[in-house]
Amino acid sequence: MKKLGKVGAVLALTLSMTLLGACSSNNGGNTAADAGKTDSAATKAPAADATKEAKDITLGFSQVGAESGWRSANTKSIQDSAKEAGYTLKFSDAQQKQENQIKALRSFIQQKVDVISFSPVVESGWDTVLKEAKAAGIPVVLTDRAVDSKDTSLYVTFLGSDFVEEGRKAGKWLTEQYKDASEDINIVELQGTTGSAPANDRMAGFAETIKDNPHLKVIASQTGDFTRAKGKEVMQAFLKANKDIDVLYAHNDDMALGAIQAIEAAGLKPGQDIKIISVDAVKDGMQAASEGKINFIVECNPLLGPQLMQVVKDVVDGKPVEARIVTEETTFTSEQAKEALPSRQY
Ligand code: AHR
DSSP, rough: OOOHHHHHHHHHHHHHHHHHHHOOOSOOSSSSTTTTTTTOOOOOOOOOOOTTTTTGOOOEEEEOOOSSSHHHHHHOOOOOOHHHEEEOEEEEETTHHHHHHHHHHHHHHHHTTTTTEOOOOSSOOOOOHHHHHHHTTOEEEEESSSSOOOOOGGSSSSEEHHHHHHHHHHHHHHHTTTTTTOOOEEEEEEEEEOOOHHHHHHHHHHHHHHHHHHEEEEEEEOOOOOOOHHHHHHHHHHHOOSSSSEEEESSSHHHHHHHHHHHHHHTBBBBBTBBBEEEOOOOHHHHHHHTSSSOOOEOOOOOHHHHHHHHHHHHHHHHOEEEEOOOOOEEEEEHHHHHHGGGGOO
């Protein structure tokens, strides 16, 4: 091996340090990107600034809107947890519009926040702005909802529920209820916001689970945008168009609660004449379940604030973060809802 000499040795040292730096400080990381976001064992190692104290951390958070009880509980959890952690929170409400979220993300980039987090209103169309965040060296944490970007190095992690599994839980309960059915069971479905991860995934998980029973038939499926008002409006239309509805599957409690008003106005008994399954398990939904108006609720936990603040700290400190953090959730029958209701936090 040739001798390097003094200048050569310094150059070689500089080069090897640069290479090492490039491997460990990938800012939003790509170590887990190769493994894909569904690999829960994979971790990403974001850029480190371990010297930052909590009071110096600024988190930019773009919320979907205020469309449901779930969303209000989620907003409160994030705001309370940021306060408790001592971070500065820049909070922006997108009012269910992707363009507002993109504007908010760009404004966070301009303000040079330490970490950006957001709950994407829809799954597609984020690559450009995520690349801008990456170029600015600002790590992005997805909470609650995912994006469909192929390049998973554009965000550090996705913290939230497994929506496909939630749909499966709803479908499994229904399949069990009607396992001995000898006639067709007519199901209507109230979908969440078109193009959103929970609407896509809850529909897919449900369809996958009921497909083996040919009597379980989805006769109508339409968006109710996750709101009570739309849930009521669409259910009214379903009732008008279909004489014989056996089951309503609503992608959230708010739409189920709106639909209950429509069902009662039509002179029918929710939970009896029409069986109802919904998702979320917020207080109002649990109240309706405890009264027998909703038969089964799949829980979707909105209290993501404490976990998000921990992830933000880890990201700022340059600690490895799991590429996918799945929230733990349960289900409630009417009886179980009655028991759980008094201690329900949201
Ligand atoms: O993304 C979570 C979903 O969004 C909740 O189930 C729904 O209520 C909300 O609006």
